[in-house]
Amino acid sequence: xxxxxREAANFINLDAMNITYLxxxxxxxxxxxxxxGSGGAFVLTPAMMSLGVPGLVAVASNMxxxxxxxxxxxxxxxxxxxxxxxxxxILGISAEAGVLYGAHIQESIKKSFGDAGSNLYVSVAxxxxxxxxxxxxxRDAWKTYRSGTTHGEEKVTKLARWVxxxxxxxxxxYFKSLNARxxxxxxxxxxxxxxxxxxxxxxxxxxxxxxxxxxxxAPSLMASATELVIAFVMGLGGSFKYAMxxxxxxxxxxxxxxxxxxxxxxxxxxxxxxKPFMIKVVMGIIMVIVLFSRGLMVPVYLSQLGLIQTLGDxxxxxxxxxxxxxxxxxxxxxxxxxxxxxWKGHRAEREAAREVLEHGKI
Amino acid sequence: xxxxxxRSRKKPVGKLIVMGxxxxxxxxxxxxxxxxxxxxxxxxGLVAFLPIAVAFIFSIVHGSFTANxxxxxxxxxxxRKKEVK
Numbered sequence: 492x493x494x495x496x497r498e499a500a501n502f503i504n505l506d507a508m509n510i511t512y513l514x515x516x517x518x519x520x521x522x523x524x525x526x527x528g529s530g531g532a533f534v535l536t537p538a539m540m541s542l543g544v545p546g547l548v549a550v551a552s553n554m555x556x557x558x559x560x561x562x563x564x565x566x567x568x569x570x571x572x573x574x575x576x577x578x579x580x581i582l583g584i585s586a587e588a589g590v591l592y593g594a595h596i597q598e599s600i601k602k603s604f605g606d607a608g609s610n611l612y613v614s615v616a617x618x619x620x621x622x623x624x625x626x627x628x629x630r631d632a633w634k635t636y637r638s639g640t641t642h643g644e645e646k647v648t649k650l651a652r653w654v655x656x657x658x659x660x661x662x663x664x665y666f667k668s669l670n671a672r673x674x675x676x677x678x679x680x681x682x683x684x685x686x687x688x689x690x691x692x693x694x695x696x697x698x699x700x701x702x703x704x705x706x707x708x709a710p711s712l713m714a715s716a717t718e719l720v721i722a723f724v725m726g727l728g729g730s731f732k733y734a735m736x737x738x739x740x741x742x743x744x745x746x747x748x749x750x751x752x753x754x755x756x757x758x759x760x761x762x763x764x765x766k767p768f769m770i771k772v773v774m775g776i777i778m779v780i781v782l783f784s785r786g787l788m789v790p791v792y793l794s795q796l797g798l799i800q801t802l803g804d805x806x807x808x809x810x811x812x813x814x815x816x817x818x819x820x821x822x823x824x825x826x827x828x829x830x831x832x833x834w835k836g837h838r839a840e841r842e843a844a845r846e847v848l849e850h851g852k853i
Numbered sequence: 854x855x856x857x858x859x860r861s862r863k864k865p866v867g868k869l870i871v872m873g874x875x876x877x878x879x880x881x882x883x884x885x886x887x888x889x890x891x892x893x894x895x896x897x898g899l900v901a902f903l904p905i906a907v908a909f910i911f912s913i914v915h916g917s918f919t920a921n922x923x924x925x926x927x928x929x930x931x932x933r934k935k936e937v938k
Contacts, residue, residue: 559912737897763931
């Protein structure tokens with residue numbers, strides 16, 4: 492507890508440069524979150540730490556910016572009819588349990604193997620989950636693109652059809668996003684896994700959104716919007732837990748929020764211009780790039796644990812910087828695709844409107 | 854579940870200005886009292902409700918400002934009705 496208090500007292504000094512930096516990172520993170528329902532957090536935490544913010548304060552402050560951001564994003568996308576509040580809250584509750592369990596595992600690993608052990612666990616989780624889920628999402632998006640059915644309605648997977656066909660009396664609930672009744676028992680492991688991932692790599696949506704699409708049968712747009720409800724529920728509980736220990740640097744959280752609210756509004760607007768499969772494209776690309784970023788750090792932690800030959804300081808520095816740069820690139824690329832798709836959609840709409848107008852004149 | 858979004862006819866310039874002023878005021882208060890803020894917010898315990906309350910207030914005010922900001926700039930949801938099923 493003494494360590495925690497000492498760490499909490501160590502809130503950094505903020506100057507104009509730091510504020511601008513956090514605002515910009517917040518904006519880009521918010522833009523991606525508004526579009527795919529999550530993301531951004533994996534860059535925000537290391538970005539804060541690069542300013543000298545202690546790890547726990549960075550995680551806590553990130554969490555405290557996440558829930559108000561998710562709230563604003565969810566309200567915005569609810570206006571477009573994309574949010575399934577019931578599904579979000581039900582998944583959010585089991586996700587909260589997942590967060591607590593994930594944080595407990597983290598603490599145990601840290602106690603037994605130190606910081607390097609904990610970092611190695613996080614990186615390996617990143618690499619395995621992003622490789623499996625990210626690869627699957629990207630493959631699905633590619634298949635949709637190749638089949639030329641990007642305009643068509645999304646197909647419900649066989650697994651989701653099976654889940655929707657199971658009837659367990661007393662547990663069946665209707666969800667508007669699925670347009671079907673499913674047993675809430677299926678939502679528990681999915682929410683739990685989302686929460687565990689959020690506690691481990693800070694982005695639960697990388698499991699939450701694909702599981703809603705592929706396991707439950709929700710359309711991409713609704714899954715990504717509903718993820719914002721889950722993020723709100725998880726973020727609120729998590730923030731309170733960290734605030735109880737005095738770990739939230741509210742200045743950092745609100746500065747990031749200043750940028751991310753501009754971003755999340757724009758990202759949410761963007762979803763109305765694109766074909767649903769673009770959600771999968773952006774999510775898959777970010778996941779796969781981040782996977783490489785974290786993969787680069789695995790040898791660093793293995794070396795710190797003495798499991799491989801010790802790496803030189805220069806090598807470690809190069810790997811760390813490259814890893815951070817790749818992570819930032821993932822976010823910037825994701826944001827660029829969102830903005831590009833939005834721009835194209837906006838232009839197409841204007842042209843269509845002009846054609847209608849000209850046709851009307853004739 | 855058809856989304857019925859589209860462009861509003863009138864741009865909310867007044868709302869933008871009011872929310873913008875309140876939002877800036879909130880940030881000025883927060884950043885010009887960093888010593889007091891850090892002291893209180895790092896105490897933990899029951900004071901935990903403070904950062905949560907602050908986050909809610911900022912999200913309402915700044916959220917409204919940013920929404921109006923893009924609307925006034927003419928960046929709005931697609932006009933067409935989209936079936937989100």
